[in-house]
Amino acid sequence: MIVPEIIRTLPLFSGLTEQERDTLLAGGHLRSCARGQTLFQHGEPVAHFYILISGTIQLFRVNAEGNEKTVNVLKSGQTLCESEIMDSCRHHRVTAKAVDDCSIMEFSVTWLKDTAKKHTPFALNLLSLIAQQSHLAEVEAEHQATMSATQLVACFLQRMCVLYDFDPAGFDLPYSKTLIASRLGIELETFSRTLSKLRENGITVKGNSVVIHDLQRIEDFVCGFCSIAEDCPTHQALERKAENSARPKRHSH
Amino acid sequence: MIVPEIIRTLPLFSGLTEQERDTLLAGGHLRSCARGQTLFQHGEPVAHFYILISGTIQLFRVNAEGNEKTVNVLKSGQTLCESEIMDSCRHHRVTAKAVDDCSIMEFSVTWLKDTAKKHTPFALNLLSLIAQQSHLAEVEAEHQATMSATQLVACFLQRMCVLYDFDPAGFDLPYSKTLIASRLGIELETFSRTLSKLRENGITVKGNSVVIHDLQRIEDFVCGFCSIAEDCPTHQALERKAENSARPKRHSH
């Protein structure tokens, strides 16, 4: 079997030999999921662990009123259902839907549990992964409770640069504004209005293209409230980015 | 060493022999933390893993404006810092302060990491614990984004009954309204005002004492928006409580 490049560099498998990793990976199989298709639905039994190879997946819940709340939007290299499985949760807590055409590696529930049991490094990597997610979720809950819509959007654009390795000086939104608004728990109209306010704070958004003119200013705007400051991974990653772009670049295009 | 009762029943140590567990526990020591004292501060190096034996601990962050946001309030049997440690986060992401006088078991960072490495069942229990926390944090973020202040409070009072094993038909708030409001990310004044609205929905709060007159009504009020429905642990636990109280009780006091 051909191991996709993205899986080779996954922190989840670090500390294992290539042989071990490849044997483990043979326990899964590649499947694809077309744009708009549902991978699994809220309430269905949890049957698989997934690694997203390419494409974008939206995780959401529908409440009694029929409103969708997007819980997360995943990109290649991210995983699905590890939390449900390790928590021995029998039914899916969210619906997963492909935003783009996706290719996905699929493993059984027992594969994940057994691998965690048999390979200590894997269990520790998984622990680290879930601990990080847990932290992100906590921070998000805090943000939702304390930040204004404008700050939420600014913070989101910042994180975008880190997660997708975008250049703050100019990048394109990787998915629709409707989806972003739903992800941030605000209405599309509110989202749209924050963009004009951000223009006064040094972020220009025109169509899909974003330019963050003054990274420092935005950090102050967001992190004054974010209060995670020096230990915030986003903050650190952005600082590294700022350092790099301060230096002359080797290969320009 | 005397092992506190609360630790014996901790899910974290399930799957280990009593011998193994006691040997492990010998690696920690008991300490106390007086009311108002700080156990550790945001930004300090992470040095320990803690299990709270008795008392109440507030986890909070202070932002640039000097506002406190309470991230969590812990009771006996709950643990501190497992997430930071497994995530190899070097500095504390929150401040921990004793609300009551507390007694705490303290372990070194390496104790936790080594135990997870050497005892697979412990690693899996830890994985499950962190996965649960991660889920709770996700749900909380969703609630913060979608529920009104009144719903947040109703939901909080429900959960209280489960976490503290209170009888919904009458119980006392285990800590101050100021702390609860800070925990829910709303202002004390707003919290106070929601209580009158809840009276119209079948919850009476007078001073510290709470009576939930109609559990079903509150569930509809909250879970219509909560949308976690059948798979929500809170929901399930409440159902069990309702079943139990429907039956005549064996030992009344």
Place this chain on the structure above:
DNA sequence: CGACACTTTGAAGACGATCAACGCCGGTGG
């Protein structure tokens, strides 16, 4: 009794949701 922490209540203002209208674009079908 008075000091103090905690809580409640009132009034004003800010912010986001909602409803409605419109502009923009890509596709489809006549």
Place this chain on the structure above:
DNA sequence: CCACCGGCGTTGATCGTCTTCAAAGTGTCG
């Protein structure tokens, strides 16, 4: 080729909710 449509995003007006500031009420402990 143009007319029509549907999905997506913007803008305006209005309304309800939460915050903020101010003042007063409650309770406890010395």
